[in-house]
Structure formats: structure tokens, C-alpha cells
Amino acid sequence: MSQNPPPRRRDSQATRAALLKAAGELFAERGYDRTTVRDIAARAGANQALLFRYFGTKEDLFNAVVAHRGMDLLHSGPVEQLPRRILEIFLAEPPEGGDHPIQAMLRSAVLGAESMALRKEMGRAYVRSLSELTEGPEAELRAELVLAWLVGIGFCRSVLGSDVLRAADADRVEAEVQRGISALLDLDAPVTPS
Amino acid sequence: MSQNPPPRRRDSQATRAALLKAAGELFAERGYDRTTVRDIAARAGANQALLFRYFGTKEDLFNAVVAHRGMDLLHSGPVEQLPRRILEIFLAEPPEGGDHPIQAMLRSAVLGAESMALRKEMGRAYVRSLSELTEGPEAELRAELVLAWLVGIGFCRSVLGSDVLRAADADRVEAEVQRGISALLDLDAPVTPS
DNA sequence: TTGGAAAGTAAGCGACTGCTTACATCTCTT
DNA sequence: AAGAGATGTAAGCAGTCGCTTACTTTCCAA
Numbered sequence: 088m089s090q091n092p093p094p095r096r097r098d099s100q101a102t103r104a105a106l107l108k109a110a111g112e113l114f115a116e117r118g119y120d121r122t123t124v125r126d127i128a129a130r131a132g133a134n135q136a137l138l139f140r141y142f143g144t145k146e147d148l149f150n151a152v153v154a155h156r157g158m159d160l161l162h163s164g165p166v167e168q169l170p171r172r173i174l175e176i177f178l179a180e181p182p183e184g185g186d187h188p189i190q191a192m193l194r195s196a197v198l199g200a201e202s203m204a205l206r207k208e209m210g211r212a213y214v215r216s217l218s219e220l221t222e223g224p225e226a227e228l229r230a231e232l233v234l235a236w237l238v239g240i241g242f243c244r245s246v247l248g249s250d251v252l253r254a255a256d257a258d259r260v261e262a263e264v265q266r267g268i269s270a271l272l273d274l275d276a277p278v279t280p281s
Numbered sequence: 282m283s284q285n286p287p288p289r290r291r292d293s294q295a296t297r298a299a300l301l302k303a304a305g306e307l308f309a310e311r312g313y314d315r316t317t318v319r320d321i322a323a324r325a326g327a328n329q330a331l332l333f334r335y336f337g338t339k340e341d342l343f344n345a346v347v348a349h350r351g352m353d354l355l356h357s358g359p360v361e362q363l364p365r366r367i368l369e370i371f372l373a374e375p376p377e378g379g380d381h382p383i384q385a386m387l388r389s390a391v392l393g394a395e396s397m398a399l400r401k402e403m404g405r406a407y408v409r410s411l412s413e414l415t416e417g418p419e420a421e422l423r424a425e426l427v428l429a430w431l432v433g434i435g436f437c438r439s440v441l442g443s444d445v446l447r448a449a450d451a452d453r454v455e456a457e458v459q460r461g462i463s464a465l466l467d468l469d470a471p472v473t474p475s
Numbered sequence: 476t477t478g479g480a481a482a483g484t485a486a487g488c489g490a491c492t493g494c495t496t497a498c499a500t501c502t503c504t505t
Numbered sequence: 506a507a508g509a510g511a512t513g514t515a516a517g518c519a520g521t522c523g524c525t526t527a528c529t530t531t532c533c534a535a
Contacts, residue, residue: 097482097531118390120314124523134484139524196312196388196440206441214445225457231437231445232430232457238441239433243425246390247400247432251408251425263419263426263465270464271457291501291512318493328514333494 103141105131111152112186118194119149146199153188153202157209160189166216170237170268171261177241178257185245193242210234221272233268240264297335299325305346306380312388313343340393347382347396351403354383360410364431364462365455371435372451379439387436404428415466427462434458 128135218230322329412424
């Protein structure tokens with residue numbers, strides 16, 4: 088493919104990536120409003136003027152973060168395991184998976200129309216996938232409820248700081264959630280007996 | 282009791298209440314960071330200096346809002362109907378129930394230790410009540426998961442702006458959620474047949 | 476070697492933030 | 506009626522914010 092060019096002392100692609108990474112981490116840690124462009128540039132080891140040259144606006148940068156890695160999780164495995172994969176991100180101790188754009192979205196109430204549209208689109212994609220796990224006219228609503236559950240667990244755990252969820256073993260949580268999800272999705276199937 | 286004093290042209294209690302109400306509405310609409318003390322004072326029809334005289338700090342005012350009406354919902358009826366009552370707040374079209382402090386908390390990622398403690402305490406109170414609905418060693422975890430579900434629904438609906446949840450009939454949502462909750466809480470009981 | 480574009484930097488602008496201060500006005504008690 | 510405390514007001518301080526500008530340094534092709 089492309090031959091490796093010698094590493095440059097000045098590499099716009101590298102600093103762009105560094106800014107993107109730092110922004111993702113900080114947005115996930117503090118949320119949009121409490122993250123400063125100066126902080127982002129500092130963590131990236133770059134000048135803040137470059138942030139605006141490469142991304143235009145703080146909100147554009149936020150959207151870039153979300154769009155960049157937001158869909159990875161969705162396509163990183165079979166749909167049946169999607170709830171489990173989402174849970175793993177939310178229950179992991181930061182910063183292992185704590186800088187995921189989903190976490191950034193939980194902490195950010197960005198008002199801009201563009202950001203809202205991006206978030207809605209992502210939500211729809213997840214719901215569309217999850218709705219494959221059930222049938223019937225309520226399939227979409229049920230998929231939305233599953234997503235809402237996972238989101239709520241992440242929110243209570245990492246934003247509200249629930250001690251119960253923080254102390255609980257991830258496997259136990261997942262077992263309980265799986266029980267509820269199964270009951271919600273399987274119309275006639277019996278609840279999995281213990 | 283106390284005889285009605287004639288209405289004063291200057292009434293500190295009234296303006297205090299007006300500030301509290303305006304703050305509750307705005308925090309619920311925009312979240313903590315995007316709400317300005319000037320906005321609060323303007324909506325309350327008061328001078329912003331009074332806000333600091335009566336409440337000390339913007340964050341203290343936030344805590345006052347949460348503490349003032351935060352526990353009403355919990356004690357407004359029997360525990361069995363608590364999930365339904367929470368859902369009604371989250372699914373109501375604002376501003377009917379849209380200015381509830383719970384909604385304000387969903388939109389606010391306040392970092393102060395005092396606010397965090399207040400939120401945790403409220404969460405624990407709700408979990409303690411909800412855990413009466415089930416038994417066994419996992420009771421607390423299950424109660425937390427129920428609360429997380431309701432919170433997640435509210436978050437997806439009013440912060441992320443989910444179209445599915447916005448368009449769905451509240452009764453349908455509640456029926457589905459109730460099914461999942463029952464399965465989660467009742468260990469051996471069968472799922473309520475249709 | 477050199478010229479011009481790309482990459483990086485320093486400094487600051489204007490607006491807005493939470494909060495304070497110094498002051499005017501009202502209300503009630505004596 | 507008068508003094509004092511409660512209530513309301515106008516103005517501004519100091520700091521931070523997102524973003525821009527004018528500039529220097531590096532890189533690479535010709």
C-alpha cells in the first residue's frame with residue numbers, strides 16, 4: 088500500500104490524532120461544558136490554535152470524537168453480545184474503557200442541533216441492531232428500552248456514583264440484567280430457570 | 282395556627298420561593314452548567330444579588346432545589362407504584378412534570394462533593410424503598426437496576442431525545458417496563474400472562 | 476539552494492461567568 | 506415620628522471562556 092514516510096518532526100496527522108484522543112478522554116471524564124479547549128490542547132501537547140485549525144469549533148471536535156469511535160462498539164461483535172459489551176464499558180474501572188465516546192455523551196448535554204442529530208443517529212443505529220433480537224410490533228420499543236437500561240446503568244454508575252453498582256461484581260450485574268432483558272424480549276418464552 | 286399577615290410589597294419568603302422555582306425549572310431545562318444565575322434571577326423577577334444572599338452559592342442553590350422537592354416523589358404513594366410514578370415524570374411532556382429535580386439531576390454533572398453526597402443519599406433512599414419489592418441477597422442490586430432502568434428511560438427520552446420513546450404511548454411503555462421489572466424482581470413467580 | 480506552503484506558536488480580544496460591594500428604599504417597632 | 510434592620514438595586518471586579526490574529530519555524534519540491 089503506502090510506503091512508510093520517515094517520521095516527521097512536524098506531523099499534522101499525529102497532532103490531530105493526539106487532540107482527538109485527549110478530547111475523547113476529557114469529554115468522558117468531565118463532560119462537554121467542563122472541558123476546556125486549553126485543557127485538551129495541553130493534554131495533547133499541542134497548541135490550542137491548532138485545535139481550531141483542524142476541527143473548527145469545540146462542538147465540531149466533540150462531534151468528531153463521537154463520530155470517530157462511536158460506531159466501533161456496535162460492530163465489534165455479534166448483536167446477541169451487544170448488551171454485554173456495552174455493560175463492560177460502563178462497569179469497567181476508568182480509564183480502561185472510561186474514555187469511550189458513549190461515556191462522553193452521558194456526561195454532556197450539548198444543545199447544538201448538529202450534535203443532537205449525531206446522537207440521535209447513533210441511538211437509532213443501536214436500536215436498529217438491538218431490535219433484531221426480538222419480533223413483533225413492539226420490537227423497536229423494546230430495543231429502545233434495552234438500550235435505555237444499559238445507558239441508565241452507566242449513568243447511575245459513573246455519573247451519579249452509585250455505590251451499589253460500583254461495588255457489584257460485573258458478572259452478577261450482567262446475569263441480572265440478562266434475566267430482565269430476556270423477559271422483555273422473549274414474548275412467550277419462559278424465563279430461564281435457575 | 283398563624284393568622285394571615287397582610288401581603289407585603291417586600292416579601293423575602295416569596296422571592297426566595299420564586300428563585301427556588303425558577304432555578305428548578307432552568308436546571309431541569311438546561312442543566313447546571315448552562316444555567317446562569319442571571320437567567321434564574323430574571324425568570325424569578327428578582328435581583329441576582331438576592332440569590333446569593335438567600336442561598337450563598339449557585340451550587341448551594343442547586344442543592345436546595347434538589348433537597349426541597351427531591352423526596353416528594355418517593356413518599357407520594359405506595360412503593361409498588363413508585364416505578365410508575367417515576368415513569369410518568371420522565372414521559373410527561375414538559376413543562377408538566379419537566380421541571381422535577383430528578384430531571385435537573387439528569388442534565389447536570391455537578392462535581393462538588395456536597396452535591397455528590399446529596400445525590401448519593403437520594404439514590405440510596407430510592408433504592409432502599411425499591412428493594413422492599415423483592416427479597417434475597419440480590420435485593421439491593423435489583424432495586425438499583427430498576428432505578429437505573431427508569432433513569433435511563435428518562436435520559437434517553439429527554440436528554441438524548443429518542444424519537445421512539447417520545448412517540449410511544451406512556452401506557453405501552455409502562456406495560457413493557459413492568460414486565461421486565463417483574464421478571465427481574467420476582468425470582469420464581471411466572472411472568473404475568475397476557 | 477530557495478521559495479512557498481504547511482505546521483506550530485504567543486498573545487490577546489471580546490464576551491460571559493459567579494460573586495461582591497456600596498448604596499437606596501421599604502417596613503416595622505417603639 | 507424616628508431609628509434600625511430587612512429587602513431590593515446598580516454597578517462592577519476578577520477570572521475564565523471560545524476563538525482569532527499575526528507571527529515564526531520547519532518541511533519539501535523545484
